[in-house]
Amino acid sequence: MITMTKDLTNGSPTRLILGFSLPLLCGYLFQQFYSMADTMIVGRFLGVNSLAAVGSTGSVNFLIIGFCMGLCSGFSIPIAQQFGAGNEKAVRKYIANSAWLIAVISVAMAAVTCLLSRNILTLMQTPDNILEEANTYIWIIFLGIPATCLYNILSGIMRALGDSKTPVIFLLISSFLNIGLDIFCILVLNMGVAGAAWATVISQAVSGIACLIYMLKKFELMRISREEWRPDFHQMGILCGMGIPMGLQYSITAIGSGILQSATNSLGSDAVASITAGSKVSMFLCCPFDAMGATMATYSGQNIGAGKLDRVGEGMRACVLLGAAYSVFAFTFTFFFGRDLAGLFVDGAEASILNQAALYLKLNTAFYFPLALVNIVRFTIQGMGFPRFAILAGVFEMAARSITAFALVPVLGFTGSCLGNPVAWIFADLFLIPAYFHVRKTMARILKLKQENGMQRTTDKIAAVQHS
Secondary structure (H helix, E strand, C coil): CCCCCCCCCCHHHHHHHHHHHHHHHHHHHHHHHHHHHHHHHHHHCCCHHHHHHCCCHHHHHHHHHHHHHHHHHHHHHHHHHHHHHHCCHHHHHHHHHHHHHHHHHHHHHHHHHHHHHHHHHHHHHCHHHHHHHHHHHHHHCCCCCCCCHHHHHHHHHHCCCCCHHHHHHHHHHHHHHHHHHCCCCCCCEEEEHHHHHHHHHHHHHHHHHHHHHHHHCCCCCCCCCCCHHCHEEEEEEEEHHHHHHHHHHHHHHHHHHHHHHHHHHCHHHHHHHHHHHHHHHHHHHCCHHHHHHHHHHHCCCCCCCCHHHHHHHHHHHHHHHHHHHHHHHHHHCCCCCCHHCCCCCCCCCCCCCCCHHHHHHHHHHHHHHHHHHHHHHHHHHHHHCCCCCHHHHHHHHHHHHHHHHHHHHHHHHHHHHHCCHHHHHHHHHHHHHHHHHHHHHHHHHHCCCCCCCHHHHHHHHHHHHHHC
């Protein structure tokens, strides 16, 4: 039996979820912190146009980088399930095959996206006065896709093994390095938005390499034999069956964001800058929801591996209550301090941009509870081994943002752009909540088969049902 780094299959679900999610929350906060540092330095020292240039790449950045992050998260699910089941050999083989897949996919994606970056930005109607800077920024970010994937796959493996603390340590180092490089590249070397992009890529690479060195030294499960390193196409199929749907869910959601971004771009660079400033604050405030989602993916994965379906429901209920409490706090905070928070990214003289950013924050945080449900329910379903539902949830979000872009923005203008995310979250919940109860019924049948036929004989049956 494997010695768990963090056993989430026994004990109080609320206590375990809080204990596991708090280090994750710190990690997401630091991740957003150095992302915010990019934006603050760009907005303060390079001006509104440069801020708008970086902001205009947000949806395409999410389209590609989000796919990579979803892919890595999906690859960690079979690892978490086998870890919960105590199958050490299967864990090592899944880790090895994940490494093969992510190496090939990340290099291929970097090559293709770098070639197409300008075409994508042009298709999104990026304003001419910010197009060159936007292309410079996103091209460098795309070039760093392998570094992004390295950190995300390793941190996903550590979380699958129950360790949510160690990745945060490396993110801390990466965050401070990113800020230092931002200041050096932009203020000393006068590299403009390219300096902000290189600072992000280099800091991610350092974080990923540090994770790899640590894991090779400290994690026995990373000591993989030559035989276990041999590609296993059956396992690769399972990994892709989990990872690709999760990656596509992010990308499909990003397509909707891109359509909405295009509608916002048509309102001018001031509107883009306002959304950029507001969304940076919102992304920081959304970190608890990201932590809850990632926690539920590992929590449900380990408990399904251990055959404890009831604990999955108990954990989800506890997490929903936490999400509701935080949603109330976030709305109250931004209602009174939203304009001040936006002022971190925009000079105080830009009154209209600050007011629009504050409006964006109020309208978004008012609907944070639906967002909490999206993250908690979606990742619970994914951890249970049904990633294709994530694609359908992404389709609902894409449809909602597209409707907003074509129906609300032309009529309501900037306010219509602000409503894009809330409408998308509500649409996704309308699908995810019934989907969760369907998955529970399906998983109950699978676990009954496991009890009747034994763990090993039922493994292929579980995979077949989950991917059908």
